Amino acid sequence: MSDARVEQQQRPASGTVLLVLVGLGIAFALLVALLAAAKTHSGPIYGEANMLYAALVLYAGAATLYMGYGVTGIERYVNAASLLTAVGFIANTAAVAHRWSVAGRPPFSNMYEMLLSFVWTLALLTLIAERAYKVKIIGSITMPITVVSVILMQLLPSDVRPLVPALQSTWLQVHVTLAMLSYAACALSFALAMMFLIQDNMKTESFQALTSTGMVAIYASMLLTRFRGGALGVTAYDLEAKSEVMVSRGHALFIRIPDLGWLYLIVLLSALVPLLLYIVGQLKKDESFFDMASKGMFVTLLLQAVGLAIFIARVKNGRYGAPEAEGLYATSLPANPFLLAGIVGGIVAGLLYLLLLWRREGLQKMMPPADVLDNVTYKIICIAFPLLTLMIAAGAYWANQAWGSYWSWDPKETWAAITWIVYAGYLHMRITRGWRGRRAAWFAILGFAVVIFTFFGVTYLLPGLHAYAAG
Amino acid sequence: MGVKTIWTKVYQTLASVRTGIFLIIVVGVISAVGTIILQRPTSEPGDMQRAYAPETLAILDRLGLTDIFHAWWFLLLLCLFCVCLIFVSVDRWPNAWKVYAKPVRFATPAFRVSLPQTVQFQVSDEVEALSLAGRVLGRFGFNAQPVAENNSKSLFAERQRFSVFAVYLVHLSLLCIFAGYIVDGIVGYRGTIMVPEGQALGEITLRDNRGGNVKKVLPFLIRCDGAGEETYADGSPKKWWSKLTLIESGKETASKTIVVNDPFVYKGIRIYQSSMGQSSTPKTLTFLATPTAGGAPEAVEVPLSGKAALADGESLSVLRWVPDYYVQDNEVYKKSDDAENPAVQLGLTNAKGETKKLWILYAQMNSTKGQDAPYEFAIKDAAWAKFTGLEVSHQPGQFGVWTGVILMAFGLLIAFYTQHMRIWATIIEDGKGGKLLWLGGTTNKNRDRFQTKFELISTALQAELGGAGKENAENTLTKA
Structure with a gap:
């Protein structure tokens, strides 16, 4: 002391x-x-x-x-x-x-x-x-x-x-x-x-597991609800009327941004890797897996940042269609606050983990x-x-x-x-x-x-x- | 096994905190499942069909999983939890009552050892030391009293004794809430009614959780004397209102203009503004009357049940109104209630009292042209009657619920922000012929806050004793 x-x-x-x-x-x-x-x-x-x-x-x-x-x-x-x-x-x-x-x-x-x-x-x-x-x-x-x-x-x-x-x-x-x-x-x-x-000296790798679990939960719930055959479903938004586009009463129109679903599937897998490495490390009682898991965290964090950038770029520019409605519709970030909050939340959690990894003492x-x-x-x-x-x-x-x-x-x-x-x-x-x-x-x-x-x-x-x- | 042993077993099982926690976890998990599977009362029937295959839906229905929160087994689970709450409270009540009514005022040697916080000081004058201790305790809000059991050589002080009841208050409040909810589940009802302007109705369609059409007759009629809607500049609704009069056995008994968030409460029945719509029956119709002989067209407004006079002494009335018509075998029939394609039969009565019947079939031609009458009529406008969508509910148990909520607020305040703190002071022998002032204390929760307080008290007491007994400079502060 x-x-x-x-x-x-x-x-x-x-x-x-x-x-x-x-x-x-x-x-x-x-x-x-x-x-x-x-x-x-x-x-x-x-x-x-x-x-x-x-x-x-x-x-x-x-x-x-x-x-x-x-x-x-x-x-x-x-x-x-x-x-x-x-x-x-x-x-x-x-x-x-x-x-x-x-x-x-x-x-x-x-x-x-x-x-x-x-x-x-x-x-x-x-x-x-x-x-x-x-x-x-x-x-x-x-x-x-x-x-x-x-x-x-x-x-x-x-x-x-x-x-x-x-x-x-x-x-x-x-x-x-x-x-x-x-x-x-x-x-x-x-x-x-x-x-x-x-402060209770919980192991750093346990924090890594916790952070990974959070990330996996975010991307898994995102894909479970919005994955549409490789595309990502987002809420259509009428930029002039400043309101969501409704298919029927209480049902907003979901348009599909092509390929973004696959991208997030890759992100999900990349978030899953460190978690699996941690589990294997725990089961085999082999510390070297934890180092690999930490490296995996860098990789997934980078991918998530790329994912966020592409998400913003594709949401801001471009009009997309949906099978249940004719024509192409725009969307916007405000119409998808939860997707945005999820992605940003995952990245912030990852950065906090990195802070812990480097500056724990x-x-x-x-x-x-x-x-x-x-x-x-x-x-x-x-x-x-x-x-x-x-x-x-x-x-x-x-x-x-x-x-x-x-x-x-x-x-x-x-x-x-x-x-x-x-x-x-x-x-x-x-x-x-x-x-x-x-x-x-x-x-x-x-x-x-x-x-x-x-x-x-x-x-x-x-x-x-x-x-x-x-x- | 006798009845008595079974009862003891059941009582013991239900009077354990563990059972209570197990039950509440089960309630929590089942509730979570109920939010994941679509529930019939909170979903549109179409949504249910879209979400699940017919076989799956049939299985879910049979298992009661599509209406978990009204299933008998869920209510049973809640009741069981209530019983558990009662038994747990009853089981622990005597102990709490003992602490409250018959406090341990004298700390016996065995009791002294069991206390988490103790301190002792060497003193010369025991009477003065005790009175000093009493004063110091008083400064910290403890009203110290001499204990008769020990020839007044001891003090007992406590604060916030009522705090021991907090948990009972919270449990009681939960019981009130559950009891209210169960009462509403048994005798309460909730339904909807649409009342067109000017009409009086008294039959509601119950929300029976199956999307069915079960009706219930209210003990009064609801008459809508007027209804309206105000909108914002962007067209979204701002205010819905309806002026309602209740008619009980033929007499008008009460009246009120309701808006959303301000229901009409009458004899335990609450009437809410929930929606607003337009009836497919107009209040008045306006026709353009063009004299066949030639001349300027004139607008005539005709009430649906009434007459309007024309310029040359004839009168016009509406004999039939069909909002959406079709013709079959030379007869006009109603197709739907959407007033998009109306048919109107007009009655033109001349001064002699002879009535001529004229048809306007909107889809064919908006005119009575060629029907051999002194005028040609065309539909110009219509003033529609509003109907007000009301929600009617009778939930007598809600008073239990609100009582429970208020009790719980107090209970939680007491539980978290008060604590029963007890301090004993007594004079003991130090075994070497000297006297010690012993101070010990305990609390029922929030140990560390009490510990801080106890340390402050002992520091203050030490300072006082040091000042009082100068001849005895060697005060010892020892923590047991």
């Missing part, structure tokens, strides 16, 4: 790495600036688009500095990052407030607005976790998520849409607010549980001790669970006001209940059986996996009443 401390003190602050990171951050900000410029900037300087842009630049800076701290361990970076996050949070708040006042209702009615609120909550929770619980490293996980979310928002339609009658309810707004808060708390508990596993020195993380995870779930309960209750109350049934077992409701059961199980095990440490951390991770499925999977994979949330 003392040796490690001496080493940390003697090691010169690695300026080059940070320089590279800041450089990347600036390049990133420029890319975002280009993206933002593509959208028309109008309205006052304090308007939503400008404020969101300011928040994005500040969050990107903060994310870079947090990651810089993650890599070099220099405390000063955290203070600066924290300041940037706080200022970005103010800009973010202004963006939320502006939209709220323009729309005359809280911003929760579509994907864009939900992400806006989600980012706001996540930044707030990051600041709280840092100040109140002294978990400084948390920003290096949460801030990149906010940056990716804000970039996704730049791709989504941001015009203030009028609400159809069923959505004009205060209870719905209460429901969605609580959902955002509780899901953000669940995301935080997931991050903390992962950090606990790192440095990371471990910067994180709070395992027992603190274990405890904070529990406390965050103690916040998430009552919020989850009230969220379900508010949703039920709204459903009762809107269509006369407080519980109709539609998939979204059912999965919200399953999420509730999983977290209730976590708390029972923790309180009555004294489950702590690794078992509890796995439970928290399982809980968040269910949350992700409820949020994305149910709308994307299963048909349901809540399908309008996709638009």
